[in-house]
Amino acid sequence: xxxxxxxxxLLSVFKGAPVELKCNYSYSGSPELFWYVQYSRQRLxxxxxxxxxxxxxxxxxxxxxxxxxxxxxxxxxQEEDSAMYYCAPLVCGNxxxxxxxxxxxxxxxx
Amino acid sequence: xxxxTQSPTHLIKTRGQQVTLRCSPKSGHDTVSWYQQALGQxxxxxxxxxxxxxxxxxxxxxxxxxxxxxxxxxxxxxxALLLGDSALYLCAxxxxxxxxxxxxxxxxxxxxIL
Numbered sequence: 001x002x003x004x005x006x007x008x009x010l011l012s013v014f015k016g017a018p019v020e021l022k023c024n025y026s027y028s029g030s031p032e033l034f035w036y037v038q039y040s041r042q043r044l045x046x047x048x049x050x051x052x053x054x055x056x057x058x059x060x061x062x063x064x065x066x067x068x069x070x071x072x073x074x075x076x077x078q079e080e081d082s083a084m085y086y087c088a089p090l091v092c093g094n095x096x097x098x099x100x101x102x103x104x105x106x107x108x109x110x
Numbered sequence: 111x112x113x114x115t116q117s118p119t120h121l122i123k124t125r126g127q128q129v130t131l132r133c134s135p136k137s138g139h140d141t142v143s144w145y146q147q148a149l150g151q152x153x154x155x156x157x158x159x160x161x162x163x164x165x166x167x168x169x170x171x172x173x174x175x176x177x178x179x180x181x182x183x184x185x186x187x188x189x190a191l192l193l194g195d196s197a198l199y200l201c202a203x204x205x206x207x208x209x210x211x212x213x214x215x216x217x218x219x220x221x222x223i224l
Contacts, residue, residue: 004152034212043113044153044200044215086152090211097143097166098202098213100152 002027004087006101013077014109021072021104023087031089033070034098035061038084047072047085057081077108114139114216116201122222123191131186131219135203142184143213144176145200153200159184160207188221196223 003026013019025031033050048056050063050070061072070087084105088098115134123129135142141160145153155168159178178184182203188195198220202213 036215043217046212046214049212088152097155097158097168098145098153099155100145102150102152 002089002099004089004099004101006085006087006104008104009102010105010107012107012109015079016076019072019074019077019081019106019108021085021087021106023070023072023101025068025070025087025089025099027068027089027099033061033063034088034090035059035070035072036086036088036100038086040083044086077106079108079110082106082108114201114203114214116199116216116219118219119217120220120222122224124224125191125193127191128187128189129191129221131188131199131201131221133184133186133201133203133216135182135184135201136214139203139205139214140182141204141207141211142178142182143202143204144184144186145202146170147198147200147218149197156186158207165207191223193223196221 005024007022035047036044037047038044059074063070084103086103087101090098113136117132143158144156147153156170157167158165162178173189175187198218200218201216204211204213
């Protein structure tokens with residue numbers, strides 16, 4: 001079954017500390033992988049996607065096919081990074097279908 | 111460009127009633143997907159519309175149905191509402207069906223069933 005696991009419901013760090021939000025997926029194919037973010041009172045928006053290998057707002061995500069993980073990292077957290085983060089593989093095939101994890105709330109304390 | 115727009119913002123219904131939610135995709139997008147987000151959970155895929163046809167469906171009963179119009183806008187219909195249907199319903203649009211296409215989300219419709 002296609003499944004996404006984000007083991008931490010809440011991650012609390014101090015400003016300037018490194019951040020790693022964990023994501024593990026189970027899918028037999030090779031999904032395209034995304035991280036979506038939802039800031040307070042804003043809509044869900046794309047943070048980054050694996051295929052573009054870009055860094056957005058200082059965040060990067062490395063795909064580890066052996067561990068089927070796609071953890072999101074940032075070396076120095078900022079208060080404005082406080083938000084809900086969702087890992088979402090896009091199931092390939094004839095149609096695109098995002099499978100979301102339960103999400104991790106990142107709280108960056110001053 | 112206003113992006114994806116959904117209406118109404120909030121809706122209150124009673125058990126057994128029927129509801130229709132609406133979505134206009136981002137300009138240039140032709141594919142619409144619907145998601146249900148229960149409180150404290152991630153969004154769950156309901157179905158996707160492309161070229162006015164339902165292309166893929168998640169694990170939702172037939173009470174959930176939809177439609178896509180020639181202008182790419184879409185409706186989600188839910189019949190015989192249950193208390194468990196209370197959730198935020200999100201619409202997402204993208205260009206072209208299939209993988210590797212980022213989906214852009216609307217603000218959602220908050221549906222409450224009494």
